Amino acid sequence: MSDLSVNHLLGIKYLSEADLQLIFKTADHFKEVINRPIKKVPSLRDITIANLFFENSTRTKLSFELAEKRLSADVINFSAASSSVTKGETLEDTVNNILAMKVDMVVMRHPNPGAGVFLSKHIDAAIINAGDGAHEHPTQALLDAYSIREKFGDVSGKKVVIVGDILHSRVALSNIFALQKLGAEVKVCGPLTLMPKHIESLGVQVETNLVKALNWCDVANMLRIQNERMEITYFPSTREYVQQFGVTTDVLSKLNKPITIMHPGPINRGVEVSSEVADSAHSIILNQVENGVAIRMAVIYLLASKIKQYDK
Amino acid sequence: MSKRTLLNEQEIQVILQRLTCQLIENHTDFKNTVLIGIQPRGVFLANRIQSILQEELKENAPAFGKLDITFYRDDFRRGDKILEANQTEINFIVENKHVIFVDDVLYTGRSIRSALTAIQSFGRPKTVELLTLIDRRFSRHLPIQPDYNGKQVDAINNERVVVKWKENDGEDVVEIIRINNE
Numbered sequence: 012m013s014d015l016s017v018n019h020l021l022g023i024k025y026l027s028e029a030d031l032q033l034i035f036k037t038a039d040h041f042k043e044v045i046n047r048p049i050k051k052v053p054s055l056r057d058i059t060i061a062n063l064f065f066e067n068s069t070r071t072k073l074s075f076e077l078a079e080k081r082l083s084a085d086v087i088n089f090s091a092a093s094s095s096v097t098k099g100e101t102l103e104d105t106v107n108n109i110l111a112m113k114v115d116m117v118v119m120r121h122p123n124p125g126a127g128v129f130l131s132k133h134i135d136a137a138i139i140n141a142g143d144g145a146h147e148h149p150t151q152a153l154l155d156a157y158s159i160r161e162k163f164g165d166v167s168g169k170k171v172v173i174v175g176d177i178l179h180s181r182v183a184l185s186n187i188f189a190l191q192k193l194g195a196e197v198k199v200c201g202p203l204t205l206m207p208k209h210i211e212s213l214g215v216q217v218e219t220n221l222v223k224a225l226n227w228c229d230v231a232n233m234l235r236i237q238n239e240r241m242e243i244t245y246f247p248s249t250r251e252y253v254q255q256f257g258v259t260t261d262v263l264s265k266l267n268k269p270i271t272i273m274h275p276g277p278i279n280r281g282v283e284v285s286s287e288v289a290d291s292a293h294s295i296i297l298n299q300v301e302n303g304v305a306i307r308m309a310v311i312y313l314l315a316s317k318i319k320q321y322d323k
Numbered sequence: 324m325s326k327r328t329l330l331n332e333q334e335i336q337v338i339l340q341r342l343t344c345q346l347i348e349n350h351t352d353f354k355n356t357v358l359i360g361i362q363p364r365g366v367f368l369a370n371r372i373q374s375i376l377q378e379e380l381k382e383n384a385p386a387f388g389k390l391d392i393t394f395y396r397d398d399f400r401r402g403d404k405i406l407e408a409n410q411t412e413i414n415f416i417v418e419n420k421h422v423i424f425v426d427d428v429l430y431t432g433r434s435i436r437s438a439l440t441a442i443q444s445f446g447r448p449k450t451v452e453l454l455t456l457i458d459r460r461f462s463r464h465l466p467i468q469p470d471y472n473g474k475q476v477d478a479i480n481n482e483r484v485v486v487k488w489k490e491n492d493g494e495d496v497v498e499i500i501r502i503n504n505e
Binding site: 013014037040043044047048049053054055082313316318319 | 391393394399400405406409410411416440443444445446
Protein backbone atom coordinates (compact mmCIF):
# COMPACT_ATOMS: atom_id res chain seq x y z
CA MET A 12 0.00 0.00 0.00
CA SER A 13 1.31 3.43 -0.86
CA ASP A 14 0.85 6.45 1.34
CA LEU A 15 -0.92 9.75 0.63
CA SER A 16 0.22 11.62 -2.49
CA VAL A 17 0.24 14.92 -0.59
CA ASN A 18 2.02 16.28 2.49
CA HIS A 19 -0.78 18.68 3.40
CA LEU A 20 -4.56 18.48 3.22
CA LEU A 21 -5.33 21.81 1.58
CA GLY A 22 -8.31 20.79 -0.51
CA ILE A 23 -10.00 17.79 -2.09
CA LYS A 24 -8.89 19.19 -5.46
CA TYR A 25 -5.31 18.05 -4.76
CA LEU A 26 -6.20 14.46 -3.80
CA SER A 27 -6.44 11.40 -6.03
CA GLU A 28 -9.15 8.77 -5.84
CA ALA A 29 -6.57 6.41 -4.29
CA ASP A 30 -5.94 8.98 -1.55
CA LEU A 31 -9.66 9.15 -0.79
CA GLN A 32 -9.94 5.36 -0.62
CA LEU A 33 -6.88 5.15 1.65
CA ILE A 34 -8.39 7.74 4.00
CA PHE A 35 -11.70 5.83 4.09
CA LYS A 36 -10.00 2.50 4.73
CA THR A 37 -7.95 4.01 7.57
CA ALA A 38 -11.07 5.69 8.97
CA ASP A 39 -12.79 2.28 9.14
CA HIS A 40 -10.15 1.16 11.63
CA PHE A 41 -10.42 4.36 13.66
CA LYS A 42 -14.18 4.07 13.76
CA GLU A 43 -13.69 0.69 15.43
CA VAL A 44 -11.19 2.28 17.84
CA ILE A 45 -13.57 5.06 18.94
CA ASN A 46 -16.22 2.49 19.76
CA ARG A 47 -13.97 0.57 22.16
CA PRO A 48 -14.25 0.82 25.95
CA ILE A 49 -10.95 2.76 25.81
CA LYS A 50 -11.07 4.98 22.76
CA LYS A 51 -7.44 5.99 22.48
CA VAL A 52 -4.32 4.79 20.64
CA PRO A 53 -0.75 5.93 21.33
CA SER A 54 0.40 6.43 17.71
CA LEU A 55 1.01 10.21 17.79
CA ARG A 56 2.39 10.60 21.28
CA ASP A 57 5.42 12.56 20.03
CA ILE A 58 3.48 14.84 17.66
CA THR A 59 2.28 18.30 18.60
CA ILE A 60 -0.64 19.83 16.74
CA ALA A 61 -1.75 23.46 16.78
CA ASN A 62 -5.40 24.21 16.07
CA LEU A 63 -5.54 27.74 14.69
CA PHE A 64 -9.07 29.00 14.31
CA PHE A 65 -9.17 32.49 12.81
CA GLU A 66 -12.92 32.09 12.39
CA ASN A 67 -15.58 30.76 14.74
CA SER A 68 -16.21 27.06 14.86
CA THR A 69 -17.66 24.67 17.40
CA ARG A 70 -18.21 21.33 15.77
CA THR A 71 -15.14 21.22 13.55
CA LYS A 72 -12.86 22.42 16.33
CA LEU A 73 -14.20 19.90 18.84
CA SER A 74 -14.03 17.14 16.27
CA PHE A 75 -10.41 17.89 15.38
CA GLU A 76 -9.40 18.22 19.01
CA LEU A 77 -11.06 14.93 19.90
CA ALA A 78 -9.41 13.20 16.93
CA GLU A 79 -6.00 14.54 17.96
CA LYS A 80 -6.44 13.49 21.57
CA ARG A 81 -7.64 10.01 20.63
CA LEU A 82 -4.39 9.63 18.70
CA SER A 83 -2.46 10.81 21.79
CA ALA A 84 -1.07 13.96 20.13
CA ASP A 85 -0.30 17.04 22.21
CA VAL A 86 -2.74 19.80 21.31
CA ILE A 87 -2.58 23.56 21.56
CA ASN A 88 -5.54 25.75 20.69
CA PHE A 89 -5.73 29.24 19.41
CA SER A 90 -8.68 31.34 18.42
CA ALA A 91 -8.38 34.68 16.71
CA ALA A 92 -10.77 36.56 18.96
CA SER A 93 -8.38 36.33 21.92
CA SER A 94 -5.07 36.75 20.08
CA SER A 95 -2.49 39.14 18.72
CA VAL A 96 -4.18 39.02 15.30
CA THR A 97 -6.38 41.79 16.60
CA LYS A 98 -3.17 43.69 17.34
CA GLY A 99 -2.11 43.60 13.68
CA GLU A 100 0.18 40.57 13.43
CA THR A 101 0.39 38.90 9.98
CA LEU A 102 -0.71 35.31 9.44
CA GLU A 103 2.83 34.17 8.65
CA ASP A 104 4.22 35.77 11.81
CA THR A 105 1.51 34.32 14.00
CA VAL A 106 2.11 30.82 12.69
CA ASN A 107 5.91 31.10 12.74
CA ASN A 108 5.75 32.12 16.36
CA ILE A 109 3.69 29.07 17.12
CA LEU A 110 6.00 26.83 15.09
CA ALA A 111 9.00 28.15 17.04
CA MET A 112 7.44 26.24 19.91
CA LYS A 113 8.11 23.04 17.88
CA VAL A 114 4.75 22.19 16.41
CA ASP A 115 4.58 19.42 13.79
CA MET A 116 1.15 20.00 12.33
CA VAL A 117 -1.22 22.92 11.95
CA VAL A 118 -4.99 22.66 11.61
CA MET A 119 -6.24 26.00 10.38
CA ARG A 120 -9.56 27.66 9.70
CA HIS A 121 -9.30 31.07 8.10
CA PRO A 122 -11.79 33.50 6.52
CA ASN A 123 -9.58 34.03 3.42
CA PRO A 124 -9.67 31.51 0.56
CA GLY A 125 -6.20 30.09 -0.09
CA ALA A 126 -4.86 30.81 3.41
CA GLY A 127 -3.84 27.16 3.78
CA VAL A 128 -2.06 27.04 0.43
CA PHE A 129 -0.22 30.28 1.25
CA LEU A 130 0.90 28.90 4.59
CA SER A 131 2.07 25.56 3.19
CA LYS A 132 4.53 27.43 0.98
CA HIS A 133 6.08 29.38 3.85
CA ILE A 134 5.92 27.07 6.84
CA ASP A 135 7.68 23.83 7.66
CA ALA A 136 4.78 21.86 9.11
CA ALA A 137 1.96 19.69 7.77
CA ILE A 138 -1.11 21.86 7.18
CA ILE A 139 -4.72 20.70 7.38
CA ASN A 140 -7.28 23.09 6.00
CA ALA A 141 -10.30 23.19 8.32
CA GLY A 142 -12.11 25.64 6.05
CA ASP A 143 -10.76 28.64 4.15
CA GLY A 144 -13.40 31.24 3.31
CA ALA A 145 -15.78 30.07 0.59
CA HIS A 146 -13.05 27.87 -0.94
CA GLU A 147 -12.71 24.37 0.52
CA HIS A 148 -13.50 22.38 3.66
CA PRO A 149 -11.89 19.05 2.82
CA THR A 150 -12.49 17.09 6.03
CA GLN A 151 -16.21 17.90 5.87
CA ALA A 152 -16.40 16.57 2.31
CA LEU A 153 -14.46 13.46 3.32
CA LEU A 154 -16.82 12.71 6.18
CA ASP A 155 -19.85 13.39 3.98
CA ALA A 156 -18.61 10.99 1.31
CA TYR A 157 -17.61 8.48 4.00
CA SER A 158 -21.12 8.63 5.48
CA ILE A 159 -22.62 7.97 2.03
CA ARG A 160 -20.21 5.05 1.58
CA GLU A 161 -21.24 3.72 4.99
CA LYS A 162 -24.95 3.98 4.19
CA PHE A 163 -24.85 2.61 0.63
CA GLY A 164 -21.64 0.54 0.59
CA ASP A 165 -20.17 2.63 -2.22
CA VAL A 166 -20.19 6.22 -3.43
CA SER A 167 -19.72 5.37 -7.09
CA GLY A 168 -22.90 5.67 -9.16
CA LYS A 169 -24.84 7.43 -6.40
CA LYS A 170 -26.80 10.60 -7.14
CA VAL A 171 -26.27 13.45 -4.73
CA VAL A 172 -27.93 16.83 -4.72
CA ILE A 173 -26.46 19.71 -2.74
CA VAL A 174 -29.21 22.11 -1.74
CA GLY A 175 -29.02 25.69 -0.57
CA ASP A 176 -26.43 28.42 -0.41
CA ILE A 177 -23.86 27.15 -2.91
CA LEU A 178 -22.34 30.60 -3.43
CA HIS A 179 -20.97 31.03 0.09
CA SER A 180 -20.29 27.37 0.75
CA ARG A 181 -16.87 25.76 1.01
CA VAL A 182 -18.65 22.53 1.87
CA ALA A 183 -20.34 22.52 -1.54
CA LEU A 184 -17.12 22.91 -3.51
CA SER A 185 -15.22 20.26 -1.55
CA ASN A 186 -18.19 17.92 -1.78
CA ILE A 187 -18.42 18.33 -5.54
CA PHE A 188 -14.72 17.47 -5.95
CA ALA A 189 -14.86 14.49 -3.58
CA LEU A 190 -18.07 12.97 -4.92
CA GLN A 191 -17.00 13.32 -8.54
CA LYS A 192 -13.60 11.75 -7.87
CA LEU A 193 -15.43 8.81 -6.29
CA GLY A 194 -17.72 8.41 -9.30
CA ALA A 195 -20.95 9.93 -7.98
CA GLU A 196 -23.22 12.25 -9.96
CA VAL A 197 -23.78 15.68 -8.42
CA LYS A 198 -26.48 18.30 -8.89
CA VAL A 199 -26.81 21.59 -7.07
CA CYS A 200 -30.14 23.12 -6.17
CA GLY A 201 -31.05 26.52 -4.78
CA PRO A 202 -32.09 30.03 -5.72
CA LEU A 203 -30.17 31.31 -8.76
CA THR A 204 -28.93 34.25 -6.70
CA LEU A 205 -27.01 31.77 -4.53
CA MET A 206 -25.46 29.89 -7.49
CA PRO A 207 -21.87 30.78 -8.37
CA LYS A 208 -21.41 31.80 -12.00
CA HIS A 209 -20.00 29.04 -14.25
CA ILE A 210 -20.73 26.31 -11.67
CA GLU A 211 -21.68 24.08 -14.65
CA SER A 212 -18.03 24.08 -15.69
CA LEU A 213 -17.36 21.77 -12.74
CA GLY A 214 -19.63 19.19 -14.37
CA VAL A 215 -22.59 19.69 -12.05
CA GLN A 216 -26.12 20.47 -13.20
CA VAL A 217 -28.12 23.30 -11.69
CA GLU A 218 -31.72 22.58 -10.71
CA THR A 219 -33.97 25.26 -9.26
CA ASN A 220 -36.95 23.02 -8.55
CA LEU A 221 -36.44 21.25 -5.21
CA VAL A 222 -38.95 18.44 -5.82
CA LYS A 223 -37.42 17.59 -9.19
CA ALA A 224 -33.96 17.52 -7.63
CA LEU A 225 -35.08 15.32 -4.73
CA ASN A 226 -36.88 12.92 -7.06
CA TRP A 227 -33.64 12.49 -8.99
CA CYS A 228 -31.28 11.90 -6.07
CA ASP A 229 -30.35 9.17 -3.56
CA VAL A 230 -28.92 11.66 -1.08
CA ALA A 231 -29.70 15.32 -0.39
CA ASN A 232 -27.02 17.33 1.39
CA MET A 233 -28.77 20.38 2.87
CA LEU A 234 -26.49 23.37 3.35
CA ARG A 235 -27.03 26.06 5.92
CA ILE A 236 -28.06 29.55 4.85
CA GLN A 237 -24.99 31.52 5.88
CA ASN A 238 -26.57 34.79 6.90
CA GLU A 239 -23.27 35.97 8.37
CA ARG A 240 -21.64 35.88 4.92
CA MET A 241 -24.46 37.67 3.13
CA GLU A 242 -23.75 41.34 2.70
CA ILE A 243 -26.78 41.85 0.44
CA THR A 244 -30.23 40.27 0.24
CA TYR A 245 -30.18 37.13 -1.93
CA PHE A 246 -33.82 36.13 -1.45
CA PRO A 247 -36.85 38.14 -0.38
CA SER A 248 -37.43 36.48 2.99
CA THR A 249 -36.54 33.39 4.97
CA ARG A 250 -40.19 32.37 4.78
CA GLU A 251 -40.10 32.42 1.00
CA TYR A 252 -36.83 30.41 0.98
CA VAL A 253 -38.38 27.77 3.25
CA GLN A 254 -41.41 27.48 0.99
CA GLN A 255 -39.26 26.81 -2.06
CA PHE A 256 -36.19 25.00 -0.70
CA GLY A 257 -37.02 23.76 2.80
CA VAL A 258 -37.30 19.99 3.19
CA THR A 259 -40.26 18.91 5.30
CA THR A 260 -41.96 15.55 5.87
CA ASP A 261 -44.64 16.84 3.52
CA VAL A 262 -42.12 17.26 0.70
CA LEU A 263 -40.49 13.88 1.41
CA SER A 264 -43.84 12.03 1.42
CA LYS A 265 -44.59 13.21 -2.11
CA LEU A 266 -41.34 11.81 -3.58
CA ASN A 267 -41.24 8.67 -5.69
CA LYS A 268 -38.80 6.95 -3.26
CA PRO A 269 -37.24 7.48 0.19
CA ILE A 270 -34.03 9.53 0.18
CA THR A 271 -31.25 10.13 2.69
CA ILE A 272 -30.86 13.58 4.25
CA MET A 273 -27.50 15.01 5.26
CA HIS A 274 -26.56 18.33 6.82
CA PRO A 275 -23.07 19.60 7.70
CA GLY A 276 -24.41 21.56 10.70
CA PRO A 277 -25.19 23.77 12.42
CA ILE A 278 -28.83 23.29 11.43
CA ASN A 279 -31.28 26.17 11.24
CA ARG A 280 -34.23 24.00 12.23
CA GLY A 281 -37.29 24.94 10.23
CA VAL A 282 -35.24 26.58 7.47
CA GLU A 283 -33.16 24.08 5.40
CA VAL A 284 -34.86 21.10 7.02
CA SER A 285 -37.79 20.85 9.38
CA SER A 286 -37.28 19.45 12.86
CA GLU A 287 -39.22 16.27 12.01
CA VAL A 288 -36.97 15.57 9.02
CA ALA A 289 -33.77 16.29 10.95
CA ASP A 290 -34.76 13.78 13.64
CA SER A 291 -36.26 11.20 11.28
CA ALA A 292 -34.86 7.87 10.11
CA HIS A 293 -34.05 9.52 6.75
CA SER A 294 -31.46 11.73 8.40
CA ILE A 295 -27.85 10.58 8.94
CA ILE A 296 -26.80 13.91 10.44
CA LEU A 297 -25.51 12.46 13.72
CA ASN A 298 -23.71 9.64 11.89
CA GLN A 299 -21.89 12.40 10.02
CA VAL A 300 -20.72 13.88 13.30
CA GLU A 301 -19.44 10.51 14.59
CA ASN A 302 -17.73 9.78 11.28
CA GLY A 303 -16.11 13.22 11.44
CA VAL A 304 -13.89 12.13 14.32
CA ALA A 305 -12.85 8.89 12.56
CA ILE A 306 -12.12 10.70 9.28
CA ARG A 307 -10.05 13.38 11.01
CA MET A 308 -8.11 10.72 12.90
CA ALA A 309 -7.37 9.02 9.58
CA VAL A 310 -6.21 12.25 7.91
CA ILE A 311 -4.02 13.26 10.85
CA TYR A 312 -2.57 9.76 11.16
CA LEU A 313 -1.75 9.50 7.46
CA LEU A 314 -0.19 12.97 7.27
CA ALA A 315 1.75 12.43 10.50
CA SER A 316 3.19 9.19 9.12
CA LYS A 317 4.86 11.32 6.43
CA ILE A 318 6.66 13.48 9.00
CA LYS A 319 9.82 11.45 9.48
CA GLN A 320 11.17 10.99 12.96
CA TYR A 321 14.59 12.56 12.52
CA ASP A 322 14.01 15.08 9.75
CA LYS A 323 13.76 17.94 12.18
CA MET B 324 18.01 -16.14 -2.29
CA SER B 325 17.85 -19.69 -1.01
CA LYS B 326 15.08 -21.46 0.81
CA ARG B 327 14.66 -24.59 2.88
CA THR B 328 11.65 -26.23 4.45
CA LEU B 329 11.55 -26.23 8.22
CA LEU B 330 8.19 -27.91 8.75
CA ASN B 331 5.94 -29.76 6.31
CA GLU B 332 2.17 -30.16 6.48
CA GLN B 333 2.25 -33.30 8.61
CA GLU B 334 4.72 -31.86 11.08
CA ILE B 335 2.62 -28.69 11.42
CA GLN B 336 -0.46 -30.84 12.08
CA VAL B 337 1.30 -32.75 14.87
CA ILE B 338 2.49 -29.51 16.47
CA LEU B 339 -1.00 -27.95 16.31
CA GLN B 340 -2.43 -31.03 18.08
CA ARG B 341 0.26 -30.82 20.76
CA LEU B 342 -0.20 -27.07 21.34
CA THR B 343 -3.95 -27.52 21.63
CA CYS B 344 -3.49 -30.36 24.15
CA GLN B 345 -1.21 -28.14 26.22
CA LEU B 346 -3.85 -25.39 26.19
CA ILE B 347 -6.53 -27.82 27.34
CA GLU B 348 -4.22 -29.13 30.07
CA ASN B 349 -3.71 -25.61 31.46
CA HIS B 350 -7.14 -24.11 30.94
CA THR B 351 -9.41 -27.18 31.38
CA ASP B 352 -12.87 -25.85 30.56
CA PHE B 353 -11.85 -22.43 29.08
CA LYS B 354 -14.64 -20.82 31.09
CA ASN B 355 -12.73 -17.62 31.66
CA THR B 356 -10.27 -17.83 28.77
CA VAL B 357 -10.20 -15.99 25.44
CA LEU B 358 -8.09 -16.70 22.37
CA ILE B 359 -6.74 -13.64 20.53
CA GLY B 360 -5.08 -13.92 17.10
CA ILE B 361 -2.56 -11.16 16.38
CA GLN B 362 -3.21 -9.52 13.00
CA PRO B 363 -2.36 -10.16 10.29
CA ARG B 364 -0.64 -13.59 10.25
CA GLY B 365 -1.37 -14.80 13.77
CA VAL B 366 -5.04 -15.04 12.92
CA PHE B 367 -4.51 -18.04 10.59
CA LEU B 368 -2.82 -19.99 13.37
CA ALA B 369 -5.45 -18.89 15.90
CA ASN B 370 -8.23 -20.07 13.57
CA ARG B 371 -6.61 -23.52 13.31
CA ILE B 372 -6.17 -23.82 17.08
CA GLN B 373 -9.73 -22.64 17.63
CA SER B 374 -11.20 -25.19 15.23
CA ILE B 375 -9.32 -28.06 16.95
CA LEU B 376 -10.57 -26.74 20.30
CA GLN B 377 -14.13 -26.62 18.96
CA GLU B 378 -13.88 -30.25 17.84
CA GLU B 379 -12.62 -31.30 21.26
CA LEU B 380 -14.71 -29.09 23.51
CA LYS B 381 -17.75 -28.27 21.36
CA GLU B 382 -19.64 -25.32 22.88
CA ASN B 383 -17.02 -24.93 25.65
CA ALA B 384 -14.41 -23.58 23.21
CA PRO B 385 -13.06 -20.17 24.26
CA ALA B 386 -14.25 -16.82 22.91
CA PHE B 387 -12.24 -15.76 19.88
CA GLY B 388 -10.95 -12.36 18.76
CA LYS B 389 -8.56 -10.68 16.37
CA LEU B 390 -6.31 -7.88 17.54
CA ASP B 391 -4.59 -5.36 15.28
CA ILE B 392 -1.51 -3.75 16.81
CA THR B 393 -0.69 -1.16 14.11
CA PHE B 394 -1.59 1.93 16.13
CA TYR B 395 0.42 0.65 19.13
CA ARG B 396 3.67 -0.11 17.30
CA ASP B 397 6.91 1.58 18.36
CA ASP B 398 8.18 2.22 14.81
CA PHE B 399 5.58 4.73 13.60
CA ARG B 400 7.28 7.37 11.36
CA ARG B 401 10.59 5.47 11.46
CA GLY B 402 10.39 3.39 8.28
CA ASP B 403 9.77 4.36 4.67
CA LYS B 404 6.64 2.33 4.39
CA ILE B 405 3.30 3.37 5.80
CA LEU B 406 1.98 1.11 8.56
CA GLU B 407 -1.14 -0.53 7.22
CA ALA B 408 -3.80 -1.40 9.75
CA ASN B 409 -5.95 -4.53 9.82
CA GLN B 410 -9.29 -5.25 11.34
CA THR B 411 -9.69 -5.65 15.09
CA GLU B 412 -12.59 -7.85 16.09
CA ILE B 413 -13.03 -8.23 19.81
CA ASN B 414 -16.69 -8.29 20.78
CA PHE B 415 -16.15 -8.82 24.48
CA ILE B 416 -14.40 -7.23 27.43
CA VAL B 417 -11.22 -8.97 28.62
CA GLU B 418 -11.52 -7.65 32.18
CA ASN B 419 -10.41 -10.44 34.56
CA LYS B 420 -10.12 -12.96 31.71
CA HIS B 421 -7.21 -15.23 30.89
CA VAL B 422 -5.99 -14.04 27.51
CA ILE B 423 -3.98 -16.23 25.13
CA PHE B 424 -2.20 -14.33 22.36
CA VAL B 425 -1.56 -16.38 19.23
CA ASP B 426 1.07 -15.40 16.67
CA ASP B 427 2.91 -17.38 14.01
CA VAL B 428 6.52 -16.26 14.54
CA LEU B 429 8.07 -14.74 17.66
CA TYR B 430 11.11 -12.74 16.57
CA THR B 431 12.11 -9.46 18.29
CA GLY B 432 9.12 -9.49 20.65
CA ARG B 433 8.10 -5.99 19.64
CA SER B 434 4.74 -7.06 18.16
CA ILE B 435 3.83 -8.79 21.38
CA ARG B 436 4.90 -5.71 23.36
CA SER B 437 2.48 -3.69 21.19
CA ALA B 438 -0.24 -6.29 21.66
CA LEU B 439 0.16 -6.11 25.45
CA THR B 440 -0.56 -2.37 25.25
CA ALA B 441 -3.37 -2.78 22.71
CA ILE B 442 -5.30 -5.37 24.68
CA GLN B 443 -5.67 -2.95 27.59
CA SER B 444 -8.16 -0.96 25.51
CA PHE B 445 -10.52 -3.85 26.11
CA GLY B 446 -10.03 -4.12 29.86
CA ARG B 447 -7.49 -5.47 32.35
CA PRO B 448 -6.83 -9.16 31.71
CA LYS B 449 -6.20 -11.43 34.67
CA THR B 450 -3.29 -13.11 32.88
CA VAL B 451 -1.82 -13.00 29.38
CA GLU B 452 -0.08 -15.98 27.78
CA LEU B 453 1.62 -16.35 24.43
CA LEU B 454 1.37 -19.20 21.93
CA THR B 455 3.64 -19.24 18.88
CA LEU B 456 4.33 -21.73 16.13
CA ILE B 457 7.95 -20.66 15.61
CA ASP B 458 10.24 -19.12 18.22
CA ARG B 459 13.32 -17.46 16.72
CA ARG B 460 15.38 -17.64 19.89
CA PHE B 461 18.48 -15.43 20.30
CA SER B 462 16.74 -12.70 18.25
CA ARG B 463 14.77 -11.05 21.03
CA HIS B 464 14.95 -7.30 21.65
CA LEU B 465 12.69 -7.44 24.69
CA PRO B 466 12.19 -9.78 27.67
CA ILE B 467 9.27 -11.70 26.11
CA GLN B 468 9.02 -15.52 25.88
CA PRO B 469 6.30 -17.89 24.64
CA ASP B 470 4.29 -20.06 27.04
CA TYR B 471 3.36 -22.55 24.31
CA ASN B 472 5.85 -23.06 21.54
CA GLY B 473 5.73 -25.10 18.33
CA LYS B 474 9.38 -25.14 17.35
CA GLN B 475 12.49 -23.18 18.19
CA VAL B 476 14.83 -22.13 15.38
CA ASP B 477 18.21 -20.42 15.35
CA ALA B 478 17.67 -18.33 12.24
CA ILE B 479 20.17 -15.55 11.66
CA ASN B 480 19.34 -11.98 10.79
CA ASN B 481 19.37 -12.17 6.99
CA GLU B 482 17.03 -15.14 7.13
CA ARG B 483 13.27 -14.84 7.13
CA VAL B 484 10.90 -17.40 8.55
CA VAL B 485 7.73 -17.65 6.49
CA VAL B 486 4.69 -19.56 7.69
CA LYS B 487 2.25 -20.44 4.90
CA TRP B 488 -1.32 -21.62 5.38
CA LYS B 489 -3.52 -23.57 2.96
CA GLU B 490 -6.41 -21.13 3.27
CA ASN B 491 -4.24 -18.17 2.33
CA ASP B 492 -1.11 -19.38 0.55
CA GLY B 493 -2.23 -22.73 -0.93
CA GLU B 494 -0.15 -25.03 1.31
CA ASP B 495 0.78 -25.64 4.94
CA VAL B 496 4.53 -25.17 5.24
CA VAL B 497 7.17 -23.28 7.23
CA GLU B 498 10.16 -22.10 5.22
CA ILE B 499 13.40 -20.33 6.03
CA ILE B 500 14.39 -17.96 3.27
CA ARG B 501 17.92 -16.58 3.17
CA ILE B 502 18.25 -13.18 1.54
CA ASN B 503 21.69 -12.51 0.09
CA ASN B 504 22.59 -8.86 0.34
CA GLU B 505 25.54 -9.11 -2.02
